[in-house]
Amino acid sequence: MDFNLRTVNVTRYITPLREGGSLPALAEADDDFKYVLKFRGAGHGVKALIAEFLGGEIARYLGLPVPELVFATLDEAFGRTEADEEIQDLLKFSQGLNLGLHYLSGAITYDAATNDCDEVLASKIVWLDAFITNVDRTFKNTNLLIWKKELWLIDHGAAFYFHHSWDNWKTTAITPFTLIKDHVLLPKATKLEEAHNEFTSKLTENSIKELVNKIPEDWLLWEDKSLSPEEIKEVYFQFLSIRLANAEIFLKQAQDARTTLI
Structure with a gap:
């Protein structure tokens, strides 16, 4: 990749x-x-x-x-x-x-009341957002667009919320993502187990390491932290690796939230 x-x-x-x-x-x-x-x-x-x-x-x-x-x-x-x-x-x-x-010219905001979403795709998006702890993708703020009759994901800037406090990243890495209960696609996510199996086999520590290493160093010169850019990258790498290794935790949270929902 x-x-x-x-x-x-x-x-x-x-x-x-x-x-x-x-x-x-x-x-x-x-x-x-x-x-x-x-x-x-x-x-x-x-x-x-x-x-x-x-x-x-x-x-x-x-x-x-x-x-x-x-x-x-x-x-x-x-x-x-x-x-x-x-x-x-x-x-x-x-x-x-x-x-x-x-820019997707002519795209419209996804509306759960009028737009459909394939159950497999919905399950994959729910799994992704639980993995990256994305607090956005709710009915109020879907961060989904319909463009040329297809669904597109936008705006992941509210994910990885641990990095705003930074101190509890190890705990957050193994914490169920309770906010998944508010996910706009959760009602349609009937294939969470399938999405989980596909993504946990596709994501590897090597691919995560390769991605994290591409974070521009210019974005890692934080005045409020004494960590070096390499140390910050290592935290992101460890967070994602630990979370992936414990993916069953947030999978079960999403499945339980969906059971409660329906």
């Missing part, structure tokens, strides 16, 4: 996308494609970008439909002409390496 993302230079800020508190934006890059840009200068900073990168690339590795991720560079002069002071500040503090998701 190739975890090497393309790098693009952002050439035009088009419009803010004011969902949530992170102020993502629609932007154009020097490859003439449009991207939903996630900024390092937003609320949760580079940790949200790391979660987006790891969550999105794990999903892609497992064969789930995710828009292409790219590293997106903002020049220091970018945004100086922006009239909105809040956006201008965001762009100023986001100079350097950010993250972009290929």
Whole structure:
């Protein structure tokens, strides 16, 4: 699996996308494609970008439909002409390496009341979100799009929530993910055991190590921690490896939550 993302230079800020508190934006890059840009200068900073990168690339590795991720560079002069002071500040503090998701033009938000989802795909997405501890993908905020009649996964920036406190990552790694009870696709996830068997055989420590090693060092220079970039990478690697080795724990949690639901 190739975890090497393309790098693009952002050439035009088009419009803010004011969902949530992170102020993502629609932007154009020097490859003439449009991207939903996630900024390092937003609320949760580079940790949200790391979660987006790891969550999105794990999903892609497992064969789930995710828009292409790219590293997106903002020049220091970018945004100086922006009239909105809040956006201008965001762009100023986001100079350097950010993250972009290929923009799915014409996509609509998934609505559980009107859109269907295959039971196998639903089960795979539920398993993924339990694995990466993704607190988003609820009925209120599905983070799913319908594009060209297919379901696409977006926005994994709220995953790996342990890294905001950091101290209890070993405990979190073996903790059932109780918030899975709120997952928008849980009612349709009748094939959790099958998804579990497929994904635990496909994911390996080697693939996890390869992915974690691709986290840009620029995103690992944390002022609030004394850890080196290599030490931070090792924690992400250990978290994912331990969680994978104990996947039965969050699988059972999801199965029990679904039983209660139905």
